[in-house]
Amino acid sequence: MNRTLIYLVMAGIAVVLQTVLLPLMLNGYYKPDLLLILVIYLGLHEEPQRGGLMVYSLGWCYDGVAGSFPGLNGFILLGIFLAVRGVVTRVNTESSSLLLLLVVAGTILQSAMVAFSLDFFNQATRIWPQMAWQLPAQLLLNFIAAFVLLRLIVWLQRIFLPRRNLPGLRKLDSRYES
Amino acid sequence: MWEWWRKNRPLMLGSLLLLVALLWYSVNLRQQDETNLLESVVLRLTGPVQAGLDRTIDGVADVWGHYLYLIDTAEDNRRLIDDNRALRAVLTESEEVRLENERLRLLLDFKEAQEIATLPARVIAEDASSWFRTVMIDKGSDQGVTEGMPVVVAEGVVGRVMRSSPRFARVLLITDASSAVASLLQDNRARGICRGQGDQLVFDFVLRQEEVSVGDRVVTSGMGGVFPKGLVVGNVKSVERQEFGLFQAITVAPSVDFSHLEEVLVLLRSPQ
Numbered sequence: 001m002n003r004t005l006i007y008l009v010m011a012g013i014a015v016v017l018q019t020v021l022l023p024l025m026l027n028g029y030y031k032p033d034l035l036l037i038l039v040i041y042l043g044l045h046e047e048p049q050r051g052g053l054m055v056y057s058l059g060w061c062y063d064g065v066a067g068s069f070p071g072l073n074g075f076i077l078l079g080i081f082l083a084v085r086g087v088v089t090r091v092n093t094e095s096s097s098l099l100l101l102l103v104v105a106g107t108i109l110q111s112a113m114v115a116f117s118l119d120f121f122n123q124a125t126r127i128w129p130q131m132a133w134q135l136p137a138q139l140l141l142n143f144i145a146a147f148v149l150l151r152l153i154v155w156l157q158r159i160f161l162p163r164r165n166l167p168g169l170r171k172l173d174s175r176y177e178s
Numbered sequence: 179m180w181e182w183w184r185k186n187r188p189l190m191l192g193s194l195l196l197l198v199a200l201l202w203y204s205v206n207l208r209q210q211d212e213t214n215l216l217e218s219v220v221l222r223l224t225g226p227v228q229a230g231l232d233r234t235i236d237g238v239a240d241v242w243g244h245y246l247y248l249i250d251t252a253e254d255n256r257r258l259i260d261d262n263r264a265l266r267a268v269l270t271e272s273e274e275v276r277l278e279n280e281r282l283r284l285l286l287d288f289k290e291a292q293e294i295a296t297l298p299a300r301v302i303a304e305d306a307s308s309w310f311r312t313v314m315i316d317k318g319s320d321q322g323v324t325e326g327m328p329v330v331v332a333e334g335v336v337g338r339v340m341r342s343s344p345r346f347a348r349v350l351l352i353t354d355a356s357s358a359v360a361s362l363l364q365d366n367r368a369r370g371i372c373r374g375q376g377d378q379l380v381f382d383f384v385l386r387q388e389e390v391s392v393g394d395r396v397v398t399s400g401m402g403g404v405f406p407k408g409l410v411v412g413n414v415k416s417v418e419r420q421e422f423g424l425f426q427a428i429t430v431a432p433s434v435d436f437s438h439l440e441e442v443l444v445l446l447r448s449p450q
Contacts, residue, residue, distance in 0.1 A: 063220075
């Protein structure tokens with residue numbers, strides 16, 4: 001329950017940052033998708049049923065502040081979560097490089113799913129030419145955001161929770177102990 | 179069979195779940211123009227936080243700009259005095275033109291188009307995703323804002339209200355990929371549909387025999403039932419006429435600078 005609440009608060013902070021603060025700082029349409037990073041993290045460290053339900057619910061809430069198609073973000077975030085779950089048994093989930101790689105792959109999968117959902121199911125919408133232009137910038141932004149977040153979280157853990165075992169941060173933390 | 183199912187159960191269940199989510203999205207496409215309960219709750223919850231943060235940022239920027247960062251103030255002051263002189267001259271000239279315009283209107287017994295009531299609103303947040311183009315405004319159904327109402331600024335069309343809650347509403351910008359505005363070229367009255375494509379618009383269905391030049395002004399045609407006729411959409415940015423095909427490929431630069439959108443006007447009328 002506590003963990004669910006923490007994830008919800010993190011999602012809320014991500015949404016506020018993406019809608020108010022980051023557009024002002026970056027002065028344009030492009031902004032890193034912090035919720036995507038959270039969903040990939042959930043995919044690496046949460047159980048399929050619990051995590052899947054949470055991600056799908058988050059997606060429905062995300063529809064309230066992103067896009068104009070109810071259910072679209074639920075479908076996309078669930079797809080990304082399941083894709084991460086599909087590879088999680090074959091990789092070292094404690095590796096920070098893996099998270100960065102998954103963020104890049106997740107961004108590509110997200111854009112492909114948006115294009116598929118809109119261009120195939122809603123014929124009035126033609127989004128792929130715009131996405132083709134935007135994708136490289138979006139990849140770079142998401143990569144930088146994931147990198148900065150990793151550094152920030154490890155730094156915060158060292159200061160506030162030095163003895164806690166946070167999923168995904170155990171190995172990272174050991175690097176900073178010397 | 180049972181062994182196969184046990185081995186592939188996670189994959190099958192995952193695929194089934196994803197298929198259900200896709201079907202649910204597909205079913206919901208029919209209710210795309212209405213605000214559902216969850217969206218209304220999200221708007222109510224996030225709106226005050228976003229509005230508060232927006233005001234705080236404005237306040238900090240205001241204090242910084244007015245009281246702390248004063249390096250260029252003296253130079254700005256000199257420049258503004260010069261600008262003021264020049265603008266006074268332009269204003270006098272404009273007043274003459276306005277008076278002349280009024281006289282001509284009276285002379286021709288020109289009936290003014292019926293005024294539509296407007297509601298000023300402030301943009302408090304942008305779309306959370308980079309793929310879509312929507313903004314949130316600080317006026318909602320309590321102030322009479324409902325789905326489908328057009329939103330404009332002095333430079334031209336901004337978009338239409340897509341979702342509304344009691345105190346906040348979301349506006350779909352004309353540059354969003356799911357937006358389509360019935361438009362025409364102001365000079366030769368060629369009709370078409372302006373579709374959003376991120377930073378620009380694509381003017382579809384203009385017949386290839388129509389004469390279109392770069393810089394031509396595109397305005398709303400009033401045919402779509404959402405926007406009144408004659409609002410500026412943008413200017414033609416490029417024209418491509420291929421050897422075959424019925425239509426031309428035209429891109430339009432929107433007249434509104436969407437990256438610096440702060441205040442907008444909602445046209446308070448029922449969508450037709």
